[in-house]
Amino acid sequence: MELKKVAFFDTKPYDKESFERLNSGRYDIRYFETRLTAAALPLADGCDAACAFVNAEIDRAVVEGLVARGVKVLAMRCAGYNNVDFKAAYEAGLTVVRVPAYSPYAVAEHAAALLLSLNRHIHKAAARTRDFNFSLAGLTGFDLHGKTAGVVGTGKIGRIFADICRGFGMKVLAYDAFPNPTTGLEYVTLDRLLAESDIVSLHCPLLPETKHLINADTFAKAKRGFTLINTSRGGLVDSEALLSALRDGTVGAAGLDVYEEESEWFYEDRSDVTRQNKTLSLLVSLPNVIVTSHQAFLTHEALANIATTTLKNLDDYFAGAPLENEICYRCLGSGGAKKTDCPRRANGRCHSVT
């Protein structure tokens, strides 16, 4: 039987390595370095599936272009799906699957790494000692023990980050639009969390209602000098307001793995580009800011899980089996909660195999 063809976009060497190790001849995977855009659509000609990553803008033109070229299923090899036009996918009959969790530990641990690096000035110390400068001036941090961490979004990643904080002897306050009573966390309002937390770490999805959740008004309510950690989505934070808050001391330090306009910059070497993004340039130049390029997921364990789940999603799709990881426009409720009013839902999936 002829193998199903998969157009695999935005390929990095580590993607190819993990998928080749686990594919073992199941699919004819065509690896392309380019991101999935309207201009890249001809690469998907005659393919049964397309596979894309987090920063691809899957708008209506891309959705309809994929379907016109014979693609039946779009396998997002990531958890977040704010860049996909699901309404267009639903209308065009393109099934979309994703990897809801590949390693919440990887992301929570990266958030902790940003926090520790900022607080103990590891980034500055490492640069100094390389120059044989062993001075400690300006490197004073604070004990995490006894401080308060505010966790915004208490899903898989937020709960692990809360556990890490508790391991350091910190008090944890939580805010979530859908508080989960089984977590044992102390839920408070966002205003109270901001007012009392020495560290605020964001772990909720980017949705219309969470866009710029952290903005000039919320900074005004926050504890002065707090550390902001964002490993979730750049759009949760108003970057201009963050710059002002860092400059006037409202925010003491910021660890950012995501940035609201990251898609043009992150994952690539852009050091040769002369036209820089002004806000990003200012953020990276501040000594109390660490920016990493959306790398919180990047562990060996997470890459193996991404490949395993993506291939299983494709196996299930082509076998006509229930699709545990399908994202359907009609089934999505607020905050990503599943509703069950999709008229197309049958046999555990919302689009039939065509």
Ligand code: NAD
């Ligand atoms: P999850 O779905 O398990 O948890 C999300 C939590 O946010 C849920 O508890 C939900 O109730 C809550 N929430 C929803 N709407 C909210 C609102 N309006 N206000 C406050 N809380 C709200 O997701 P997760 O696996 O823990 O991932 C969290 C986020 O991390 C993802 O949305 C994604 O954007 C980000 N992420 C980043 C990376 C990275 O590499 N930096 C990797 C994976 C995920």
